[in-house]
Amino acid sequence: MATVGFLALPSWDSELVSPLQGRQQQQRRGPRAETWQETLRRISGDSLPYHSRIYKISKYQLDCARRLLSVLNWLPVYIRTMEKLAPARCAFLLILALVVLPSVQGVEKVKVELYSEALCPYCADFIINYLNPFFNNGLIDIVELRIIPYGNARVLDGSLICQHGPDECELNIIQTCAIRLWPKVTDWFPFIYCLETLDRRTAAKNWKSCVHPSRLDLEPLIECSATPLGAKLEMEFAAETDRLQPPHKYVPWVLVNGEPLMDNYEDVASYVCKAYQGNKPAVCSRLEHETIKTQPAGLCVREYVSQASY
Template sequence: MKSVLFFFSLYFVNFSSQEICNYPPSEWCATQEIARACQVENQCLEFYARVSNKKFSDPAVQVELYYESLCGGCRNFIVTQLFPTWLMLNNIMNVTLVPYGNAMEKNNSGKWEFECQHGPEECVGNMMEACLMYYLGNLDDYFLVIFCMESSNNVTMALDACLSIYEPSLSSKKVVECVNSDLGNKLMHQNALRTEALNPPHKYVPWIVINGKHSDDLQSRAQSALFNLICETYTGPKPDACSQKKEEIPSKSDLLCLN
């Protein structure tokens, strides 16, 4: 999965404070928090990336995330739960990202116009990420760029730097052209239809769907410790990584952007 590991440790600091390592080496990879405190995140993630190449025959856990690019709770979930869990458990989970969230659309003379919860810049961010998915196609490629953007100080302004690191073959100019074109308009309308078709209808974002189902309990567990939820939900023999449960972080209402 490329050299994602260095960038993960670099940007994770935006959401966490630096800590001191008071753990023996045998425990350094036990949790993300310990790995970060002991400054061995890269090595631990490399280890999990290697063991994740093992193939598993049972159906992967399906994780759908309905979100918006500038919602603080969405960004927190992507950076602190979804992306690190996917790095370690990508062999038993499939991730679908749908950037749209609490936006609204209307048809004006055959062209869709969008109004986003956090203003026009969020509409641009949503569409940038939809265009990245369209051009790159593979989650292994576009999730790295989206994680990079969502973990930066300015989501939309980070596009060029994130592409230059992870997907230099795709220019930011081409993505911006997509945003301002009929293609970007079409992609965002498709995301609007997918979001509006949710059952039950979404009440906030991040809205998390596990194996086609959403409930308050699943949402709370996903936001508290997605890693544990994926390991528990997977029906086949568990990967080695699942032997280490992660510390649960109580979910908070301020990590939701209400519809």
């Protein structure tokens, strides 16, 4: 089985400085933004701390933690105040605190996961006509969206074999690199959307035309996708896809809060509205009166089941 290696990157320093000079310059400049070379090193695992690789903390979870700490800050004052009050009033304030504290954590977003593959016309249709509207109708504000571009590919003797040939494998890796290099969905989704609008016959040759309109950088995408790092990241998505329970039968394969929508994947917006527990966007009111579809426009069916090793 072929071995997937790590990417060796050159230093980004333009000159050598002493540690003291480096700290002084850093203090004057303020926090330094992460360079794309550092991002590549981080996602390859070379410099990512062990605990960070295991525990992936979302922005929502971090915000909840900050709010909880703000509550804990006034808790000692609250306890001292309770000691001076009558028991009945203490009981009332305690009940009030128990009611308020959970509301501090906010409402959890709905998790939407799309297992897809490049050059599948039905995946392209779903991304263009069903996911892209999320960014215009407000649903993206209540959704945690992931796309896993591997689909019906398989791993044979350490090599990727894709349903639509080598061009699909190349485009899957390019999408994977974009998702890992720019973790914010508002950064990588326009790029993937653009890729899906290209002519499938020439998409593998013309993918670079989507970089500038999406406001991404071409150099890190090439550095990732054309080196073993891209294959390594795609293998991780391959392993995740093959762990699905129940196993996917086709793409697009859509999950909402971990539950597969099966043939109802085109009604993803309705399922999101039903799953969300907070104040819903206006589009949800309209979707309540629409009939759920029972037959999708089409599917790229999984043609084989393989025993893969990564």
